[in-house]
Amino acid sequence: MEEILKVEHLVKTFGTNEVLRDIDFTVAKGDVISIIGSSGSGKSTLLRCINMLEDATGGRILYRGKNVLDGLVDEDQYRTKVGMVFQSFNLFNNYTVLENCTIGQVHVLKRRKDEARAKAMEYLKKVGMDLYINAKPRQLSGGQKQRVAIARALAMDPEILLFDEPTSALDPEMVGEVLDVMKDLAKSGMTMLVVTHEMAFARDISTRVVFMADGRIEEEGSPQQIFQNPQSERTRDFLSRFNGE
Amino acid sequence: MTISEMNFFQRMAYIVQRYGVSLLEGAGTTMAIAIICTFLGCVIGFAVGLVQTAEPHKNSSMFTRGLLRTIKLILTAYVEIFRGTPMMLQAAFIYYGTAQVFGINLGMWSAAIIIVSVNTGAYMAETVRGGILSIDPGQREGARAIGMSHLQTMMLVILPQSLRNIMPQIGNNLIINIKDTCVLSIIGTVELFFTFRSISGALYTYFEAATVTMIIYFILTFTCSRILRWIENRMDGPANFDLATGDTLAFTSGLTRYNEKTGGTY
Numbered sequence: 418m419e420e421i422l423k424v425e426h427l428v429k430t431f432g433t434n435e436v437l438r439d440i441d442f443t444v445a446k447g448d449v450i451s452i453i454g455s456s457g458s459g460k461s462t463l464l465r466c467i468n469m470l471e472d473a474t475g476g477r478i479l480y481r482g483k484n485v486l487d488g489l490v491d492e493d494q495y496r497t498k499v500g501m502v503f504q505s506f507n508l509f510n511n512y513t514v515l516e517n518c519t520i521g522q523v524h525v526l527k528r529r530k531d532e533a534r535a536k537a538m539e540y541l542k543k544v545g546m547d548l549y550i551n552a553k554p555r556q557l558s559g560g561q562k563q564r565v566a567i568a569r570a571l572a573m574d575p576e577i578l579l580f581d582e583p584t585s586a587l588d589p590e591m592v593g594e595v596l597d598v599m600k601d602l603a604k605s606g607m608t609m610l611v612v613t614h615e616m617a618f619a620r621d622i623s624t625r626v627v628f629m630a631d632g633r634i635e636e637e638g639s640p641q642q643i644f645q646n647p648q649s650e651r652t653r654d655f656l657s658r659f660n661g662e
Numbered sequence: 663m664t665i666s667e668m669n670f671f672q673r674m675a676y677i678v679q680r681y682g683v684s685l686l687e688g689a690g691t692t693m694a695i696a697i698i699c700t701f702l703g704c705v706i707g708f709a710v711g712l713v714q715t716a717e718p719h720k721n722s723s724m725f726t727r728g729l730l731r732t733i734k735l736i737l738t739a740y741v742e743i744f745r746g747t748p749m750m751l752q753a754a755f756i757y758y759g760t761a762q763v764f765g766i767n768l769g770m771w772s773a774a775i776i777i778v779s780v781n782t783g784a785y786m787a788e789t790v791r792g793g794i795l796s797i798d799p800g801q802r803e804g805a806r807a808i809g810m811s812h813l814q815t816m817m818l819v820i821l822p823q824s825l826r827n828i829m830p831q832i833g834n835n836l837i838i839n840i841k842d843t844c845v846l847s848i849i850g851t852v853e854l855f856f857t858f859r860s861i862s863g864a865l866y867t868y869f870e871a872a873t874v875t876m877i878i879y880f881i882l883t884f885t886c887s888r889i890l891r892w893i894e895n896r897m898d899g900p901a902n903f904d905l906a907t908g909d910t911l912a913f914t915s916g917l918t919r920y921n922e923k924t925g926g927t928y
Contacts, residue, residue, distance in 0.1 A: 468807060470803055470806065470807065472720060493806075493809045493810065493811055494809065495809075496806065496807055496808065496809040497808065497809035500807070500808070501803075501807040503800060503803065503804065503807075505798075505800050506800075506804075507798075507800040507801060507803055507804030507807075508804065509801060509804065509805070509818075509819050510801065510823060511819065511822045511823050511826070520818060521808035521809060521810065524810065524814055524818060525808060525809040525810055525814070526809075553899060556900075566804075569808065570807075570808070573808050573809065
């Protein structure tokens with residue numbers, strides 16, 4: 418398996434508060450990794466450190482063998498390879514749906530306008546938002562915004578897509594439409610790292626599940642292993658709450 | 663009929679008839695100074711506000727950090743001094759000061775424009791800073807996450823949105839400037855208030871001249887505030903989006919037509 422991202426001994430502290438303690442894991446091409454765990458376990462911080470929205474305190478993040486934290490790798494260039502979908506969508510409010518999906522391509526990747534537009538249309542069609550290209554974000558529902566946000570990230574042709582609780586800010590009836598898009602993406606072979614509370618997604622779609630607790634990776638394995646035969650007490654505890662529902 | 667025999671309305675009519683052109687010229691000067699200076703003030707304000715909200719990059723050297731802090735300190739001093747002293751005195755200070763100390767005769771127009779712009783800039787700097795801080799941090803993260811640089815993030819995402827948010831304040835400043843250019847009469851700029859003083863001085867009709875001039879001021883400010891409100895509404899666009907339909911059968915039912923080429927509605 419082609420290794421894209423490797424996280425080694427990653428540490429993040431906010432003041433004296435240790436949020437991530439010695440995180441190690443690897444992402445290979447085509448992996449769909451779900452990161453689960455209770456709130457405050459460091460899941461989102463891990464994702465934000467990988468995308469360098471937070472500065473890691475220690476450890477290494479190797480992207481194709483190069484440590485992105487040593488300051489030698491161009492941060493902006495790296496971010497185009499590691500796309501991110503946020504809980505709160507973060508679509509640019511001053512642009513239309515189409516512009517949201519082309520602006521990065523034109524200004525960061527220096528693509529031609531028509532090329533960027535064609536690419537944006539391709540992905541907007543994929544997420545079912547091609548009829549809304551002239552709408553502004555505030556005219557869309559949460560689920561629609563999130564689908565556009567996914568198309569925006571995809572249009573940059575990233576190698577990995579990070580999802581930071583993509584459905585947590587959505588009304589229950591909109592969760593499905595976003596999850597469907599993510600399922601299709603996973604099936605198409607996209608490499609994904611998903612922080613989620615959607616246990617069904619973690620169980621049925623991901624190729625690997627990472628359970629985090631107190632800033633550590635408590636347990637990691639195939640969905641079957643984690644959901645049917647968890648080794649750690651903490652994992653069992655956490656999952657029993659979901660299974661009990 | 664002499665002035666003293668006229669009633670209130672006749673005197674006003676007389677002023678308009680005799681000094682109408684002067685009043686219009688004064689109003690023109692006032693508007694020109696107000697518009698130019700509000701624009702320049704916004705440019706200054708954006709530049710200062712941008713620097714004041716800039717954070718040093720985590721890899722930047724001690725020197726860069728020190729430089730940024732020094733610049734910020736100077737800009738803060740600028741903002742505080744120009745906000746904290748009357749513009750009338752600033753006008754006298756700059757106009758007579760440059761003449762006396764540096765031997766430069768600024769000329770009425772350049773002096774007026776410098777004073778009002780620099781003053782507006784000081785207010786706008788704080789407004790822009792507030793405007794930038796008012797933008798959800800998620801907008802910045804969304805931009806950084808697709809690889810935009812700090813400059814691109816500011817120019818393409820944050821500033822356009824801040825501009826929309828501070829439009830009411832820009833309008834406010836324009837209106838304040840229309841009125842406050844009257845302090846420039848201290849350095850002899852022939853604007854609307856100066857015209858009023860000339861008329862009232864020549865005819866001894868303070869009440870009537872003041873009424874006429876006030877009406878002109880009000881027309882200027884009110885028109886501006888309406889125009890600005892219209893621009894704001896234009897910037898916002900409609901609150902909801904009519905989904906265009908690709909279904910040709912639906913055209914006949916009165917739904918909006920779908921534009922094949924651009925997508926969305928016509």
